[in-house]
Amino acid sequence: GSDLASQTCQSLGFSSGTLSCSASCTFNTNSCTTGDFSQLTYNLNSGYNFISVPFELQNNNINVLFSSILPQISRIYTYDPTGWGIFRANPNAPSSLTTISTLRGYIIKMKGPASVTLQGTVNNNVQKQLIQGWNLIGITGMNTITVQSALQNLDYDSIWKYDHINNEYTQMNASDLIQPGVGYWIYLNNPGIFNP
Numbered sequence: 516g517s518d519l520a521s522q523t524c525q526s527l528g529f530s531s532g533t534l535s536c537s538a539s540c541t542f543n544t545n546s547c548t549t550g551d552f553s554q555l556t557y558n559l560n561s562g563y564n565f566i567s568v569p570f571e572l573q574n575n576n577i578n579v580l581f582s583s584i585l586p587q588i589s590r591i592y593t594y595d596p597t598g599w600g601i602f603r604a605n606p607n608a609p610s611s612l613t614t615i616s617t618l619r620g621y622i623i624k625m626k627g628p629a630s631v632t633l634q635g636t637v638n639n640n641v642q643k644q645l646i647q648g649w650n651l652i653g654i655t656g657m658n659t660i661t662v663q664s665a666l667q668n669l670d671y672d673s674i675w676k677y678d679h680i681n682n683e684y685t686q687m688n689a690s691d692l693i694q695p696g697v698g699y700w701i702y703l704n705n706p707g708i709f710n711p
Contacts (some may be wrong), residue, residue: 553657554634555696559584564623565677565698567653568615570635575614577602584629592622594651618643618709620651620698642710645669650701654693654711663689665711666701675700 553570572580581588591602593612600612615621618641637656645652654665662674675684676699684700693699693711 551636552634553637554632555657556630556632557696558630559587559623559625559628560679561625561627562679562682563677564625564679565620566623566696567620567698568617568633568635569653569655569657569695570637571617571641572615572633572635575616577613577615580615580633581631584631587625587627587629589624589626592624593619594649595619596646617641617655618652618711620653620700622651622698642708645701645703645707645709647703647706650703650709651698652701652709653698654695656711657695659692659694660711661689662687662691662693665693666709669701669703669707669709670705672702672704674702 555569557564557566559566574580577591578585581591585604588604590604591612593600602610602612617638639656641655643652654660666674674687676687676697677683678685687693687699
C-alpha cells in the first residue's frame with residue numbers, strides 16, 4: 516500500500532451525501548480499502564436519502580449498523596417483489612425490514628442530518644434476481660460504473676436517481692455514472708439477473 520501522508524483519499528459527491536475515506540486506509544485512485552476491507556461514510560441529509568451498501572457487511576442488522584444515528588432515523592424503506600420492507604426506529608412500532616443487503620437500494624428518512632460509517636468486504640461475484648417492473652438497486656464495489664456497463668445484461672426501460680436538493684427524480688442516460696453507496700430505481704421490461 517501507499518503512504519497516505521502525501522496522498523488524499525478520493526471523495527465523491529452524490530445527491531444523498533458524500534463518500535469519504537478515513538486516514539486509516541491505504542490509498543487507491545478509485546476507492547478506499549484496507550486489504551479486502553472497505554469503508555464508506557454516509558453523510559445523510561434531513562429528509563429522504565437513497566443509499567446502498569457496496570460491500571458485504573460482517574453484521575447486517577439495522578439496529579447494529581445504524582446504532583449511532585438511530586435517534587435521527589425516522590424510517591428505512593426497501594422494495595422487492597413482495598412489496599415494501601420498512602424499518603421503524605421506534606422500538607414499539609412493527610418493522611418488516613431488519614437487515615441490509617448488497618445490490619439492494621434503501622431509502623432512509625432522516626429527522627435531521629447525521630453521518631455513519633459502514634465497513635465490509637467487497638464481493639464482485641454477487642448477483643440479484645430482479646423482477647419485471649420497479650426494482651430498488653445499488654452496485655457492489657467501490658468504483659463508479661456507467662449505466663450501460665452496469666445494466667448491460669438487463670432489458671430495462673429506465674433508471675432514476677433521487678435529487679435530494681430539488682426533491683425530485685432524474686432519469687439517467689447510458690453514459691451516466693452509477694455511484695457506490697447510492698440507491699437507484701430501475702424499471703425492467705423483463706426479469707433478469709443483476710450482476711454489475
